[in-house]
Each structure stands twice: as structure tokens, then as C-alpha cells.
Amino acid sequence: FLGRLALLRIHQGNLKKGQTVAWMRRDGEVKNVRITELLITDGLERKPGEVAGPGDIVAIAGIPDITIGETLADPENPVA
Incomplete structure (x- = not known):
């Protein structure tokens, strides 16, 4: 069980499993936070991966x- 999954598209840079990122909430x-699991979209399936780059659609x-x-x-350098 992975808990809540966030679906996102990477605009720039790379996202790695285990990486610490700045979570910019809507309230400012x-x-x-640390990414504990990275699932990369491949067609209609999600497969575990280590690194995703610009244009990739992933679940974390x-x-x-x-x-x-x-x-x-x-x-x-957290920029929304």
C-alpha cells in the first residue's frame, strides 16, 4: 500500500525516487518532503522507476x- 498518489507532469528538471523536494501548498x-515511490506512466500502465524527466507523466x-x-x-529555489 503506497497511500495517496499524486499524478503530475514534469515541466523541467528531473525527479528521482528518494529525492527531497519543496512542496508548495495552495495556502502559500x-x-x-521526500518522494518515497516513483511510478512512470508507460502507455496505460504505471511502472516503478528511478528517474523521470521533462514531459514525463508520473505518480509519486x-x-x-x-x-x-x-x-x-x-x-x-522553490518557484511555483
């Missing part, structure tokens, strides 16, 4: 309260 709060686990409209960004 920014928290650092590890953020239990994430909702629609929130952003994941570089923790050193």
Missing part, C-alpha cells in the same frame, strides 16, 4: 495530504 506554505507517493493545484519544486 512551503514544506520539504510520500506526500499524504497533497491535493490538486499544488507544486513540487527544487528545495533550494
